[in-house]
Amino acid sequence: xxxxxxxxxxxxxxxxxxxxxxxxxxxxxxxxxxxxxxxxxxxxxxxxxxxxxxxxxxxxxxxxxxxxxxxxxxxxxxxxxxxxxxxxx
Numbered sequence: 001x002x003x004x005x006x007x008x009x010x011x012x013x014x015x016x017x018x019x020x021x022x023x024x025x026x027x028x029x030x031x032x033x034x035x036x037x038x039x040x041x042x043x044x045x046x047x048x049x050x051x052x053x054x055x056x057x058x059x060x061x062x063x064x065x066x067x068x069x070x071x072x073x074x075x076x077x078x079x080x081x082x083x084x085x086x087x088x089x
Contacts, residue, residue, distance in 0.1 A: 036060075038081065039067055044089040050074050052089065 039045065043055045050071045057068035065081045079086065 037065060039086070039088065045069060045086040046089055047071070047077075047079075047084060047086055050077065053077075 037058050037060075039055045039058055041055055041058060044052060045055060045067075046052050047069070050069075051073055053069040053071035055067055056070050056076065057066075059066050066078055067081060067084070067086065068076060068078050069086070070076050
């Protein structure tokens, strides 16, 4: 079939807006230096009440740092480092 007779459907000349938002959010998260964060994903930690767990997420929220930890005893918990005294193992 000749190229001039082919009609392209659903062709975009630019990425969809949600893809741009995701890329911007990813770039902003990558801009936060891992050196600024006290724990890395995959680190083993101990909490006084819930025992040992693994860090599955670390993010900054304003001046605070929120760590998501997966504990065997209670599942996932989002903990503020201002209040949760985590010990790295």
